[in-house]
Amino acid sequence: MRPAELRTPAIGIDTVEHQAKLLQLWETSPGLKGFFSTVDHKQIGIRYIVTAFIFLGLGGIEALVIRLQLAGPNLSLLTPAQYNQFYSTHGMTMIFLYAAPILSGFSNYLWPLLLGSRDMAFPRLNALSYWIYVASGLFLYAGFLTGNGPNDGWFNYVPNASRDFNPGLNQDFYALGMIFFGISTTVGAANFVVTAFKTRAPGMSINRVPILVWGTLTASVANLLVVPAVSLAFFLLWMDRQFGTHFFDAAQGGQPLLWQHLFWIFAHPWVYAIVLPAMGMVSDGLPVFCRRPLVGYHWVALSTIATMILGFGVWVHHMFATGLPGLGLSFFSAASLLITLPSAVAVFAWLATIWLGRPVINTAFLFFASMIILFVIGGVSGFMTASVPVDWQLTDTYFVVAHIHYVLIGINVFPVVGATYFWFPKMTGRLLDERLGRWNFWTMFIGFNLAFLPMHVTGLLGMPRRVYTYADYGGWGILNLVTSVGSFVFAAGVLLLFVNVARSLKNGREAGKNPWDAPTLEWSVSSPPPVYNFAVIPTVASRHPLWESRLGGAGALSSLDRGMLLDEGKETVGTTAIDAVPERVLEMPQDSVAPALLALGLSLCFAGLLLKLWLPAGAGAGLAALAILAWLWPRTDLREREPSRG
Amino acid sequence: MNRWPLSYLTSSGARAHAILPLTWYMLAVSILVCLVIGIILWMAVRRARPADQDVDIETIPVERGGSGIRWISVGLAISAIPLAGALGWTLITLTAVAGPLTHPGLVLDVTGRQWWWQVQYAADEPSEVFETANEIHIPVGVRVLVRLHGGDVIHSFWVPQLSGKTDTIPGQTNLSWIEADQPGRYLGQCTEFCGYQHAHMQFEVVAESREAFDRWRTAQLQAAGPPASPAATRGLALVEYRCGLCHRVRGTQAGAVSAPDLTHLMSRRQLAAGTLPNNPGNLVGWISDPQNIKPGTLMPNQYLSAQQLSDTLAYLEQLQ
Numbered sequence: 001m002r003p004a005e006l007r008t009p010a011i012g013i014d015t016v017e018h019q020a021k022l023l024q025l026w027e028t029s030p031g032l033k034g035f036f037s038t039v040d041h042k043q044i045g046i047r048y049i050v051t052a053f054i055f056l057g058l059g060g061i062e063a064l065v066i067r068l069q070l071a072g073p074n075l076s077l078l079t080p081a082q083y084n085q086f087y088s089t090h091g092m093t094m095i096f097l098y099a100a101p102i103l104s105g106f107s108n109y110l111w112p113l114l115l116g117s118r119d120m121a122f123p124r125l126n127a128l129s130y131w132i133y134v135a136s137g138l139f140l141y142a143g144f145l146t147g148n149g150p151n152d153g154w155f156n157y158v159p160n161a162s163r164d165f166n167p168g169l170n171q172d173f174y175a176l177g178m179i180f181f182g183i184s185t186t187v188g189a190a191n192f193v194v195t196a197f198k199t200r201a202p203g204m205s206i207n208r209v210p211i212l213v214w215g216t217l218t219a220s221v222a223n224l225l226v227v228p229a230v231s232l233a234f235f236l237l238w239m240d241r242q243f244g245t246h247f248f249d250a251a252q253g254g255q256p257l258l259w260q261h262l263f264w265i266f267a268h269p270w271v272y273a274i275v276l277p278a279m280g281m282v283s284d285g286l287p288v289f290c291r292r293p294l295v296g297y298h299w300v301a302l303s304t305i306a307t308m309i310l311g312f313g314v315w316v317h318h319m320f321a322t323g324l325p326g327l328g329l330s331f332f333s334a335a336s337l338l339i340t341l342p343s344a345v346a347v348f349a350w351l352a353t354i355w356l357g358r359p360v361i362n363t364a365f366l367f368f369a370s371m372i373i374l375f376v377i378g379g380v381s382g383f384m385t386a387s388v389p390v391d392w393q394l395t396d397t398y399f400v401v402a403h404i405h406y407v408l409i410g411i412n413v414f415p416v417v418g419a420t421y422f423w424f425p426k427m428t429g430r431l432l433d434e435r436l437g438r439w440n441f442w443t444m445f446i447g448f449n450l451a452f453l454p455m456h457v458t459g460l461l462g463m464p465r466r467v468y469t470y471a472d473y474g475g476w477g478i479l480n481l482v483t484s485v486g487s488f489v490f491a492a493g494v495l496l497l498f499v500n501v502a503r504s505l506k507n508g509r510e511a512g513k514n515p516w517d518a519p520t521l522e523w524s525v526s527s528p529p530p531v532y533n534f535a536v537i538p539t540v541a542s543r544h545p546l547w548e549s550r551l552g553g554a555g556a557l558s559s560l561d562r563g564m565l566l567d568e569g570k571e572t573v574g575t576t577a578i579d580a581v582p583e584r585v586l587e588m589p590q591d592s593v594a595p596a597l598l599a600l601g602l603s604l605c606f607a608g609l610l611l612k613l614w615l616p617a618g619a620g621a622g623l624a625a626l627a628i629l630a631w632l633w634p635r636t637d638l639r640e641r642e643p644s645r646g
Numbered sequence: 647m648n649r650w651p652l653s654y655l656t657s658s659g660a661r662a663h664a665i666l667p668l669t670w671y672m673l674a675v676s677i678l679v680c681l682v683i684g685i686i687l688w689m690a691v692r693r694a695r696p697a698d699q700d701v702d703i704e705t706i707p708v709e710r711g712g713s714g715i716r717w718i719s720v721g722l723a724i725s726a727i728p729l730a731g732a733l734g735w736t737l738i739t740l741t742a743v744a745g746p747l748t749h750p751g752l753v754l755d756v757t758g759r760q761w762w763w764q765v766q767y768a769a770d771e772p773s774e775v776f777e778t779a780n781e782i783h784i785p786v787g788v789r790v791l792v793r794l795h796g797g798d799v800i801h802s803f804w805v806p807q808l809s810g811k812t813d814t815i816p817g818q819t820n821l822s823w824i825e826a827d828q829p830g831r832y833l834g835q836c837t838e839f840c841g842y843q844h845a846h847m848q849f850e851v852v853a854e855s856r857e858a859f860d861r862w863r864t865a866q867l868q869a870a871g872p873p874a875s876p877a878a879t880r881g882l883a884l885v886e887y888r889c890g891l892c893h894r895v896r897g898t899q900a901g902a903v904s905a906p907d908l909t910h911l912m913s914r915r916q917l918a919a920g921t922l923p924n925n926p927g928n929l930v931g932w933i934s935d936p937q938n939i940k941p942g943t944l945m946p947n948q949y950l951s952a953q954q955l956s957d958t959l960a961y962l963e964q965l966q
Contacts, residue, residue: 080842080941153839159816160799160841165760250817256800257815291706295714321802321811321838323794323820326744330737337733341722347683348721352714354690360703361691369691376683380676383729387736389665389743390672392810393654396802396837460673462652462806464837467845474649517704550708 007585009564009573014535021567026118026532028591037591039123040531044130045109046427051134052102053498056413058141059093060491062086071484073472083468084151085170089144091154092174096181097137099274099412104129104188106419107216107277109427111192113522113529114210116201116538118572121194124589124631129188131599136181139606143173150174153466155267155318156237158248158259163241171241172610175234180606182231189220189227196220197577201521203540203558204580207301210520210543211294214301215280218308219273225312230266233259242612257322264315272311275407276304278415279346279375282368285415285422286350288518289365290357293544293551296349303342310339320391329388336386343379347372363437364516367418370445374410378403381456396466399459405452417444417497424501425515429527430508436500444493451486454479519544524560536563537573540580590635598627651833654806658832658853659825660789661809664742668735675728743810746821750791752784758794758801758814758836760944761843762906762919767863768793776866777894779906780849781914785859786829794820802838805851811837826853831915842942848920862913865966869897870909873961881961884954892945895965905945911965918943930959 012018028038038044066086069077078086108126112119120126143149148169152161161171196217200209236247237259246252248259287294294300316324316332350372359365381403385391394400417440425431458479463470470476514523521538522529523546538560542548545558564573570588575581601623608617648656657666753768766777784790794803796816804811805824812822826832836847854862873879882898889908890900896909914924921940922928934955936945950958 080845084842157800157839160839165799165841250796250815254817256796256817289703291703291708292711296718299715299718322813322815323818326740329744330740333736333740334733337729337736340729341725344722344725345718348718349714351683351686351690351721352717354687355693355717356711356714358706358709359691359693360701360706362703369687372687373680373684377680380679383732384669384672384676387668387672387732387739389736389739389810390669392812393665393669393806395811396839460653460655461650462654462835464652464835464844466839469845473651474653515703517708519708547708551710553710 009566009571009585011563012536012565013562018565018567019530019535022532022535023530025567025570026530028531033593034591036596037593039119039127039589039591039595041108041112041120041123041126042427042529042531042533044126045105045107047130048101048105048108048133050105051130051137052098052105055093055097055137056102056494057498059090059098060494062090062093063487064491066090067484067487069468070470070480072481073477074469076469078468080468081151085144085147085149087466088150088153088156088174092140092150094408095154095270095274096178097133097140099408100185100270101133102416103216103219103274103277103412104133106281106416106423107192107212110423110522111195111213111216112199112533113426113525114213114520115195115199116204116521116534116540117195117199118533118537118566118570119588120191121199121586122191124592124595125187125191127592128595128598129184129191131596132180132184132187132602135599135603136177136184136606139180139603140173140177143170143177148173155263156259158237158240158256159250161237161259162248169610172238175238175241176606176610178234179231179238180602182227182234183602185223185227189223192216192220193224198574199572199586200575200580201534201538201540202563202573202575202580202582204575206578206580207298208540208543210280211283211297211300211304212277212280214304215277215283218304219276222269222273222308222311226266226269229262233262233266236262257319260319260322261315264318265312268315268318269308269311271407272308275411276307278412278419279304281415281419281422282350282371283346284520285364285418286368287353287357288422288516289360289362289368290353291360292353292357293519293547294349295352295356296345297543299345300349303345306342307339310335310342314339314386317386317391320388321395333386333388337383340379340383340386343375347376347379362421363432363434363441364418364421366438366441366445367414367421370441371410371414371418374406374414374448377453378406378410381406394459396464397459398455398463398465401465402452402455402459405455409448409452414444417441420497420501422516423522424504425508425511426522426527426529428505428508429511430504431511431515432500432504432508436496436503440493440496440500442493443496444490447486447489447491447493449486451483451490454482454486458483514546517546519547521545521560534563536561536565539563592631594627594631598624598631601625601627652806652835654810657807658830659808659827661743661823661825662807663827664739665810668739671735672732675732679725679728747789747791747823749789750823751788752790753793754782754790755793755795756782756803756814757797758803758840758847759797760799760841761836761847761940763803763834763836763847763849764797764906765849767866774867776863776896777903777907778866778910778914780916780919781852782834782849783852783854783859783862784824784826785856786826786853788856789823789825792822792824794822799840800838801836801840801847803834804837805832805834807832808851813838824851826851829853829855833920835920843919843940846919846921846940848916850915850920865913866910868909870895870965871897874964875960877957877960878964879961880954881957881959884950884958885961888948888950889958908962908965911962913966918945926959926963929962930955933958 028034151170239245246254248254313335317336511527541556541558572586574584574586601620604620605617657663755766757764763780769775794814796814802811802813808824812820832851834849873882886899892902892905893908917924
């Protein structure tokens with residue numbers, strides 16, 4: 001009797017009976033039970049995307065309220081206390097609850113399809129990551145809705161966040177909520193790393209994966225390294241606030257700057273984590289519409305990694321004004337200037353791809369292509385802040401607000417909306433409406449630039465950020481009014497996306513397998529894909545399996561119709577990390593409510609910690625422990641299936 | 647004060663002068679890069695038209711095309727030039743402006759507090775040390791060392807036309823310096839978020855001739871005079887009894903130091919850290935309802951009767 005994972009899998013071709021067998025093995029049970037127990041990466045991915053878009057809407061509404069308050073000098077729509085919670089919650093929502101999860105959503109949905117696999121490496125961990133994301137999002141919003149939202153900006157400097165200056169529950173919600181959210185990010189990142197290295201289709205060596213995989217993989221490695229720093233920072237803050245420790249309390253020998261180091265050593269790489277996968281979307285999507293492969297694949301992949309490595313060494317550029325010694329500042333200044341080079345690689349690769357290709361202009365292309373110029377604008381303003389003396393002038397003014405919005409909207413939202421137009425047909429089987437799409441694009445593009453391009457000038461004229469009101473110093477009023485108008489136009493554009501999605505879900509043109517004639521594996525399966533993704537595991541011979549015949553070149557062709565059947569259980573194939581040589585059959589876990597229960601238990605636990613009600617906290621921890629036990633419990637059905645394979 | 651009092655695209659002193667050309671260089675490079683990339687992108691997309699418009703994507707053949715690697719290598723090489731320039735210039739400027747002054751003409755201890763600026767003029771003789779708030783006078787052409795202390799939370803000291811930002815952080819003393827090469831009023835603003843009234847935490851740097859500065863300093867060193875009228879006498883009693891819990895008026899029993907020193911209140915141009923112009927009307931309004939004018943300010947509403955208010959004002963108006 002051979003262990004299951006060393007069995008040599010049968011090779012065969014796709015048949016109707018085979019598909020029926022797979023369907024039976026993989027299908028999620030219907031109804032509420034299925035809803036809470038599914039581990040299908042596609043369902044989880046779509047949930048991630050929908051949830052993140054909901055948070056985008058919430059953060060957007062907060063932004064519009066802020067823009068009403070700032071539309072003119074000396075307005076009083078919001079009190080200072082309300083304003084502080086609105087802008088802090090806006091930042092928290094967009095940076096943590098929208099920007100990263102939306103990319104996790106796309107990657108969750110797409111990765112196994114891009115990689116020729118049937119699920120992520122750890123499907124239950126994947127479900128857990130989603131449930132904790134939702135739970136921590138609700139936890140954080142429970143604070144905001146009860147008037148206890150974060151009120152010290154998303155980077156939450158101490159001592160203003162400490163209990164002496166901030167006696168309410170606001171900072172306890174934020175601290176515990178962020179620790180909670182960090183669990184989601186961490187397990188999600190671990191899952192992506194293992195998935196990228198161990199579950200690629202045979203033949204998909206590491207230099208054949210789409211750039212999106214490089215982006216998310218790099219971001220995930222970074223998250224594994226830096227999330228502990230911020231979780232620790234928030235934990236220490238909570239200890240300082242509730243248990244009288246003095247980590248950040250200068251009067252008792254603590255160090256306020258410790259917070260800033262712990263925070264930024266996390267938060268700067270985080271900025272790259274929320275743009276690199278989006279850049280990957282552009283690198284993969286743009287060439288499809290240019291009818292040619294991406295220029296400089298290796299350069300772009302390596303520049304992704306280089307960006308992140310340099311990205312670990314630039315956090316102090318957020319702290320240039322804190323009085324650190326000049327020599328140290330010089331190092332971080334140089335690193336922050338140099339990091340523009342790997343970004344430039346991507347820009348030139350995209351430009352060359354368009355120039356040397358034959359671009360087909362449609363909505364997805366417009367979002368991807370316009371992202372290039374927004375990326376450059378956000379990049380050069382970052383380049384300006386990298387110079388220490390210049391940064392001493394422009395930091396903490398609206399110039400930086402303009403910069404961060406070009407980075408986050410330009411390099412995250414625009415690619416994400418482009419990706420929505422690009423992959424929506426794969427996810428739903430229907431195309432988004434192209435005419436509405438053009439309106440969608442131009443409204444967003446014009447609104448965005450109207451709002452944020454003049455904001456650079458507002459900054460150069462010295463308007464400080466994070467002020468709830470302002471005096472009209474030489475044109476601040478009119479500039480802010482233009483920004484407010486632009487932000488409403490931009491919001492209307494985002495609304496058009498939602499309208500388009502709602503309409504096209506029902507009435508959209510049927511997409512078929514491959515509406516864009518795109519080259520990668522996800523387009524080789526039906527739209528939407530079957531629950532098991534691939535009836536036979538494809539064998540990959542190039543970076544563009546579906547374009548091979550047209551791109552020419554010597555060598556073997558990919559095999560999509562004939563491959564490992566893997567229909568004796570819920571299985572997929574595990575391959576080696578670099579060359580993707582088949583190594584073992586991977587048993588995939590069944591659906592389970594354990595992840596949802598674990599998230600529920602942790603929610604209860606965190607709520608108890610927040611209110612210092614130790615009984616509910618203990619009960620929550622107990623429920624979480626039981627969920628883990630159920631999760632890991634040896635299963636009879638797995639044990640019984642093994643001998644029959646003999 | 648000029649039309650754009652917080653703009654850093656003008657400079658009025660050695661430190662700001664050293665930074666400004668670098669700012670313009672970085673800005674010019676940035677705008678140029680955006681224009682060049684924008685034009686290339688526009689031309690690249692225009693190449694698609696009109697033949698490939700509104701056609702089925704599958705009808706356009708997929709081709710391997712040129713490798714295009716040269717775009718990346720040439721692009722990188724060109725980008726590296728202004729980048730190296732920026733790096734070199736940055737390091738040179740940093741050396742010029744970062745180091746603390748070795749022979750300052752004047753030393754100030756500035757403490758950022760929620761939400762005002764405590765300013766102490768250091769001197770070797772203790773009798774020459776005095777304190778004021780939210781208005782810093784300096785002689786023109788003199789390099790002034792500013793020692794920055796954190797009073798409560800983190801604030802940031804910024805006078806854009808004289809100097810970039812330096813934070814005031816509890817537990818450490820940061821050093822900055824300013825110099826103004828022409829007389830004038832230069833606006834300063836807190837630029838690190840510090841709570842409710844971060845928006846209203848301004849100060850002014852008044853640069854004046856040596857003689858004017860010395861006159862001002864001599865006046866500031868004086869304690870408050872005795873009340874000059876019966877109303878002012880009653881006012882002094884109120885100031886000592888009420889205001890004196892937080893404020894100080896040198897020469898009286900109002901001796902607390904957790905709020906701005908009021909000894910020469912009426913010599914200052916602004917009230918409540920730039921919130922209101924300082925005149926008797928605003929002062930009365932401020933004393934009677936600070937929470938409405940600057941919500942969250944640490945100054946509580948006083949609930950004084952009209953008589954008490956006018957008495958208080960009668961005394962405060964004396965504090966020239």
